[in-house]
Amino acid sequence: MTSVDKMKVVHHSVRKVDAEALSRGKHLFTGDLTPADALHIKMLWSPHAHARIKSIDVRAAEKMPGVRCVLYHGNVPKIPHCTAGQGYPEPSPYDTLMFDTKVRYVGDRVAAVVAETPEQALDAVGAIKVDYEVLKPVFDYDEALRDGAPIIHDEKESYVPIPIPYEPQKNIVAKIGMEAGDFAKGMKEADFTFDQVFETPYAQHCPIEGYISWAQLNPYGRIVITTSTQVPFHTRRIVARALDVPVQKIRVIKPRIGGGFGCKQEMLLEDVVALAALRTGRPVLWALTRAEVFRSGRTRHPMRIRVRYGVKKNGDITAIGLDLINNTGAYGGHGLTVMSCAGSKVLPLYHVNNIHFDAKSIYTNLPVGGAYRGFGATQAYFAVESMIDVMADKIGMDPLAFRKRNHIVSGESHPAFEALGEGKPGAPMTIGSCALDGCIDKGAAEIGWSKRTPPGSKTGRYRRGIGMSIHMQGSSVPEIDMGAASLKINDDGSFNLNVGATDLGTGSDTVLAQIAAEELATTTDKFIVYSSDTDMTPFDKGAYASSTTYLTGEAVRKAAAKVKSQLIRVGAEILRKKPEELDVDDAHVVTKDGSAKVSYKDIALRTLYETEQFQIAAIESHVTHKSPPPFAAHFVEVEVDMETGKVRVIKYVAAVDCGTAINPQLSEGQTEGAVLNGISYALTEEYRFDGMGKMMNASFTGYNILTMRDKPEIKTILVPSYEETGPFGAKSVSEISINGGMPAIANAIYNATGARVYRAPFTQERVWRAIQESKK
Amino acid sequence: MNKKTISFTLNGESREFDIDPNERLLGLLRRNGFKGTKYGCLEGTCGACTVIMDGKAVDSCLVFAFQAHGRNVVTIEGLGDAGTPHEIQQALIEEGAVQCGYCTPGMVLSAKAMFDETPTPDDETIRLHMDGNLCRCTGYEKIWSAMKKVSAKHERGGKR
Ligand code: FES
Numbered sequence A: 001m002t003s004v005d006k007m008k009v010v011h012h013s014v015r016k017v018d019a020e021a022l023s024r025g026k027h028l029f030t031g032d033l034t035p036a037d038a039l040h041i042k043m044l045w046s047p048h049a050h051a052r053i054k055s056i057d058v059r060a061a062e063k064m065p066g067v068r069c070v071l072y073h074g075n076v077p078k079i080p081h082c083t084a085g086q087g088y089p090e091p092s093p094y095d096t097l098m099f100d101t102k103v104r105y106v107g108d109r110v111a112a113v114v115a116e117t118p119e120q121a122l123d124a125v126g127a128i129k130v131d132y133e134v135l136k137p138v139f140d141y142d143e144a145l146r147d148g149a150p151i152i153h154d155e156k157e158s159y160v161p162i163p164i165p166y167e168p169q170k171n172i173v174a175k176i177g178m179e180a181g182d183f184a185k186g187m188k189e190a191d192f193t194f195d196q197v198f199e200t201p202y203a204q205h206c207p208i209e210g211y212i213s214w215a216q217l218n219p220y221g222r223i224v225i226t227t228s229t230q231v232p233f234h235t236r237r238i239v240a241r242a243l244d245v246p247v248q249k250i251r252v253i254k255p256r257i258g259g260g261f262g263c264k265q266e267m268l269l270e271d272v273v274a275l276a277a278l279r280t281g282r283p284v285l286w287a288l289t290r291a292e293v294f295r296s297g298r299t300r301h302p303m304r305i306r307v308r309y310g311v312k313k314n315g316d317i318t319a320i321g322l323d324l325i326n327n328t329g330a331y332g333g334h335g336l337t338v339m340s341c342a343g344s345k346v347l348p349l350y351h352v353n354n355i356h357f358d359a360k361s362i363y364t365n366l367p368v369g370g371a372y373r374g375f376g377a378t379q380a381y382f383a384v385e386s387m388i389d390v391m392a393d394k395i396g397m398d399p400l401a402f403r404k405r406n407h408i409v410s411g412e413s414h415p416a417f418e419a420l421g422e423g424k425p426g427a428p429m430t431i432g433s434c435a436l437d438g439c440i441d442k443g444a445a446e447i448g449w450s451k452r453t454p455p456g457s458k459t460g461r462y463r464r465g466i467g468m469s470i471h472m473q474g475s476s477v478p479e480i481d482m483g484a485a486s487l488k489i490n491d492d493g494s495f496n497l498n499v500g501a502t503d504l505g506t507g508s509d510t511v512l513a514q515i516a517a518e519e520l521a522t523t524t525d526k527f528i529v530y531s532s533d534t535d536m537t538p539f540d541k542g543a544y545a546s547s548t549t550y551l552t553g554e555a556v557r558k559a560a561a562k563v564k565s566q567l568i569r570v571g572a573e574i575l576r577k578k579p580e581e582l583d584v585d586d587a588h589v590v591t592k593d594g595s596a597k598v599s600y601k602d603i604a605l606r607t608l609y610e611t612e613q614f615q616i617a618a619i620e621s622h623v624t625h626k627s628p629p630p631f632a633a634h635f636v637e638v639e640v641d642m643e644t645g646k647v648r649v650i651k652y653v654a655a656v657d658c659g660t661a662i663n664p665q666l667s668e669g670q671t672e673g674a675v676l677n678g679i680s681y682a683l684t685e686e687y688r689f690d691g692m693g694k695m696m697n698a699s700f701t702g703y704n705i706l707t708m709r710d711k712p713e714i715k716t717i718l719v720p721s722y723e724e725t726g727p728f729g730a731k732s733v734s735e736i737s738i739n740g741g742m743p744a745i746a747n748a749i750y751n752a753t754g755a756r757v758y759r760a761p762f763t764q765e766r767v768w769r770a771i772q773e774s775k776k
Numbered sequence B: 001m002n003k004k005t006i007s008f009t010l011n012g013e014s015r016e017f018d019i020d021p022n023e024r025l026l027g028l029l030r031r032n033g034f035k036g037t038k039y040g041c042l043e044g045t046c047g048a049c050t051v052i053m054d055g056k057a058v059d060s061c062l063v064f065a066f067q068a069h070g071r072n073v074v075t076i077e078g079l080g081d082a083g084t085p086h087e088i089q090q091a092l093i094e095e096g097a098v099q100c101g102y103c104t105p106g107m108v109l110s111a112k113a114m115f116d117e118t119p120t121p122d123d124e125t126i127r128l129h130m131d132g133n134l135c136r137c138t139g140y141e142k143i144w145s146a147m148k149k150v151s152a153k154h155e156r157g158g159k160r
């Protein structure tokens, strides 16, 4: 293993480059940068889950005070596109129009009013007259797949840009599956078999900054969009398509982002602000209200997951079957990829030779699914890691020992890596770094696993239980996504580091600067990091799929290595040495014997002003061939009130192998944020709909994300490994730890009460019912 | 629109503002360039818009602008000086509690109101005061340790 101990910047908790400015409330966010004279947009949203717009009359609205224009299906380009921010061509259907003659969920776009003030826009929204032909809606999995069910996308125009299964006439967005070994035979060989269904709810990311975008025309008539996005480059491409304007005409700027967690991996507002700016010639702002974020933003796909397992008494798992239905709601972006990851990030975790995986994504007339931290793996882990405990219980083995006996280790591969890709075969891969056993041991010690007692031994009203789960995720989408970085030196030996990578609060600007600083043997504060702006920075796929550190980080390292060789070349001339005799240290080019040195500053001055002038600079790109998984073992202690079903989380331990933690403090922060989000997802968060498909709890109070009061003690343990293919040994960290909340807590509830929950969130009522059921 | 003029002390300076009768303090502040005050819900549940009014942390999205008349208002722009952030900001930065930073100004002001009243708060006091500020990035763990750090500093009589 390469040692990280000698590293001077990497593996240190360097201060986050933007922390002070942010803590002072500086004007760094999209809404802080909006011109005072911007027009405002309010949307008329569909009140129906499924309806055709027979007629729409915007004339009265257009005449209202302050109204500058009204956009609706009658006056905008009608080009099918996909709003999901993915590589091109997307493995998703082009099933969306900017404005359509059909609405497919409560909260779908009908018409946008652009006016001087938000109040005027809202008044005019009320003056739009729409005559709907209300159609029968589809709200659940079985109804969507029933023969003769209403067809949600019955339009001719929608299509998939690459050949993947797409059957809109059956409400099927995508299908994916794999078979390995012989599933039926594996089930027969088992001493015990299991067949269980799990369900997960609709959930929302709840970044505290909601969706917000504004656009204006620059003096040359180009459209400049400033937007809270995770995917500036994909957004530029999608807006260009939707508006039918050249990519060249659009610039997308991502300022600081107030959180995203996946929901901003989407082109959601930008087409409308861009078109409104084109039509009015004025800056135009659109910010969603919190209720609109819930109803019309992106969500975590609800899933229904049937798990079948076969296990032998000795602890061998003989078969696994996962049949899942993924509800993408009214539009199909991310429909394929989310369920693909539900397999590819989960199935390989355990040794099982006989595998059946079958997944369908379906349309319903409900809110639209999107990318959400964990990306399908989160849902599948609830089912799989719950069943691991069920099986261990059945064969009388400690669930920790059962996991240790069966989990994947370094040097092994799995057929799912290749079988389950994103619209094409995935990349076969052998696991490199894996410190999962270390995670399990350290986490177990921290939670006090050895003192864990069986449910039968507990008495009293308040019962405590300990549960665990283990996980893997990935790092980047191999052989599809690309990240690039450019680096140049300035007079004083500082550097501009320009990246398309999208820091959305994760600290990637800091992490990338650390990587460059390590390679160049200088300090992080010497880097002016700029991310991301489609005019100014090189391309990057954006912030998703746990890729920025692993993928863009390697592009940065390569660019820094190139700059280093340029520095050494010039340094060699100054010092009259051969390049081989030189190295870099402390912002200098130095002779390896330490006898002479020249500073980056002096090299910069010489090359910029004096002799043989050129710009020391490099641009590098990176595409990965692997998606090395980070690993994690999560442990939780809960207390359950047997009379009310109320679950209190007492302590949560997340032991994580993210390879080299480039910035341990930020890695901990990523883990803690993901953990609490996972707990919140397990205990409280879900969309509640009325009978007409309208979300009823569309507010922070109604939806109930956890606050500081609800926070248990969260203990993060970073367990090092070294991933040879990552920058300085790094893998990803941001997504994996959202996966533990549901299964670890479900397992802890079982350990406390003897009752098992199969449906999340674990509300008082559900837990109480499970307890009653278990007493029968 | 019938405009009205109000005056209040803002970050130590007495100021006059024209307001619309329905306008909230949040809107007034941001319209006048005090955009350090963020917003996440406009209905008093996220705390991103927290300012201090007469020593108490309030959600500026709920307070009508006219209610600020004659009061003493502190926003994030009023904390720290050019070179040095306020000790609460400093603690949040050091602990790594600033991720996206969107919740941070509100957190800082809720914490300031708390520490001004109770320099060494116990755990329950911290929970009580900070409960109204949502953060989706940090899991509150590092915000919590920053609060403990400031409290410990006060306990040592202000010395680090
Ligand atoms: S914006 Fe005021 S509490 Fe959320």
Ligand code: FES
Pocket (backbone or CB within 6 Å): A208, A258, A259, A505, B097, B098, B099, B100, B101, B102, B103, B104, B134, B135, B136, B137, B138
């Ligand atoms: S740091 Fe992002 S919401 Fe708190």
